[in-house]
Amino acid sequence: MSTFMTAASREGKKINDVVFSAGAAARAAIEQYGKEKVVNATVGCYGDDDENVACLPVVEKVYRSLPMSDFITYAPPVGLETYRHDVIDATFEDQRPEGYTAAVATAGGTGAVHIAITNYSEVGDKVLTTDWRWAVYDNLCAEVGRQLATFAMLDDTRSFNIESFSSSVAAILQEQDSILIMLNTPANNPTGFALSDRDWDEVLDVCRFHEKKGKRITILVDIAYIAYAGEKNEVRSFMKKFSNLPEHIFVLFAYSMSKAFTLYGQRAGALVGLSSSQDVIREFEEAGKYSARTSWSNVNRAAMTLLSVIRRDPVLLKELEAEETGFFRTICDRAAIFMEEAKACELNVIPYKAGFFISVPTTVSAAACEKLHDDLIFAAPLARGIRLGVCSIPAYKMSGVAGKIKKALEAVNG
Numbered sequence: 001m002s003t004f005m006t007a008a009s010r011e012g013k014k015i016n017d018v019v020f021s022a023g024a025a026a027r028a029a030i031e032q033y034g035k036e037k038v039v040n041a042t043v044g045c046y047g048d049d050d051e052n053v054a055c056l057p058v059v060e061k062v063y064r065s066l067p068m069s070d071f072i073t074y075a076p077p078v079g080l081e082t083y084r085h086d087v088i089d090a091t092f093e094d095q096r097p098e099g100y101t102a103a104v105a106t107a108g109g110t111g112a113v114h115i116a117i118t119n120y121s122e123v124g125d126k127v128l129t130t131d132w133r134w135a136v137y138d139n140l141c142a143e144v145g146r147q148l149a150t151f152a153m154l155d156d157t158r159s160f161n162i163e164s165f166s167s168s169v170a171a172i173l174q175e176q177d178s179i180l181i182m183l184n185t186p187a188n189n190p191t192g193f194a195l196s197d198r199d200w201d202e203v204l205d206v207c208r209f210h211e212k213k214g215k216r217i218t219i220l221v222d223i224a225y226i227a228y229a230g231e232k233n234e235v236r237s238f239m240k241k242f243s244n245l246p247e248h249i250f251v252l253f254a255y256s257m258s259k260a261f262t263l264y265g266q267r268a269g270a271l272v273g274l275s276s277s278q279d280v281i282r283e284f285e286e287a288g289k290y291s292a293r294t295s296w297s298n299v300n301r302a303a304m305t306l307l308s309v310i311r312r313d314p315v316l317l318k319e320l321e322a323e324e325t326g327f328f329r330t331i332c333d334r335a336a337i338f339m340e341e342a343k344a345c346e347l348n349v350i351p352y353k354a355g356f357f358i359s360v361p362t363t364v365s366a367a368a369c370e371k372l373h374d375d376l377i378f379a380a381p382l383a384r385g386i387r388l389g390v391c392s393i394p395a396y397k398m399s400g401v402a403g404k405i406k407k408a409l410e411a412v413n414g
């Protein structure tokens with residue numbers, strides 16, 4: 001490129017979307033060989049057994065019944081009052097910690113992560129997350145002049161690496177007065193890993209230690225996939241631990257309607273704040289409103305209405321939960337086939353607890369994914385490994401995939 005028009009600070013901004021490229025290759029193979037023969041493991045949305053993106057039936061029923069005014073009317077920048085109340089309930093279910101809470105409606109979970117970064121880290125700061133991460137975190141930080149720093153998610157025993165977490169937090173706080181820590185759990189993308197309640201105790205001990213030394217710590221828990229992580233209150237048991245934290249430990253949750261309501265394209269989510277300080281929550285609401293107004297102005301009103309309509313009607317809520325459980329069980333069945341076969345053929349897999357994705361660690365993911373094309377298997381080659389979207393591969397296509405990945409890795413490793 002020889003002609004530039006972007007501001008100097010923006011030159012060269014480019015998203016390297018390996019998932020999209022892998023998806024395009026899969027679609028081309030489907031055209032050539034037919035859908036039956038191709039395993040498209042690149043998709044990040046729940047697919048039914050015919051591999052069509054599935055909508056929860058109760059969501060479709062209620063969404064179609066909403067009046068046109070809900071689709072065309074502006075909403076307040078912070079979100080509808082009822083939505084802001086109900087999305088807090090959806091975040092915590094019966095595991096609500098003690099403390100002041102508030103929610104700001106956001107353009108999906110992505111919007112929630114975006115405004116968390118802008119408001120709770122300084123320009124030039126390091127924001128900390130796990131090495132196994134959603135790659136968009138890097139771009140979201142770079143977009144607003146922050147750097148993403150990572151710590152090793154797993155230790156040698158394949159458990160949460162509290163040593164790495166603790167030393168990374170300490171190193172960053174040598175240079176910064178405050179830190180934003182982003183943890184995508186449960187059902188981590190791209191691994192399906194989750195922190196246990198004990199891991200959370202240790203994480204909070206580290207945070208308390210630094211807070212006592214005068215540091216300010218914000219933890220953003222990205223719960224994008226929580227609806228497909230297990231029984232709703234069991235997978236939220238860690239949330240109670242955030243009760244009565246010191247004033248300078250602030251906890252945020254990035255909530256997404258994309259997966260929980262299968263409304264990926266409708267762009268609705270929320271940033272939920274929890275603090276023992278009412279001032280912190282008041283400031284959060286003002287800052288959130290400002291960010292919303294200047295980023296997307298206001299979000300999809302119909303999606304917000306839908307969440308409230310369903311959550312305020314016990315019959316509809318029961319339907320939603322039963323349907324989500326059905327999707328969750330289907331994903332579990334698909335993942336179980338892969339994990340059993342992986343064990344049998346001694347394929348190294350990142351510990352999977354639940355969620356849309358499973359990852360196979362390797363330093364040669366691009367070459368291995370290329371090799372897998374010989375078997376008409378298409379997966380996402382991430383920096384740290386191969387990601388499989390078990391959310392969208394029907395069980396009958398899952399058999400044999402682990403063995404073929406093992407073979408491809410052996411072939412490219414020589």
Ligand SMILES: Cc1ncc(COP(=O)(O)O)c(C=O)c1O
Nearest residue numbers: 108109110134184189224256258
């Ligand atoms: C880890 C993680 N967080 C947040 C999101 C945000 O999704 P959305 O903006 O569609 O709500 C995603 C979507 O893929 C994700 O994988």
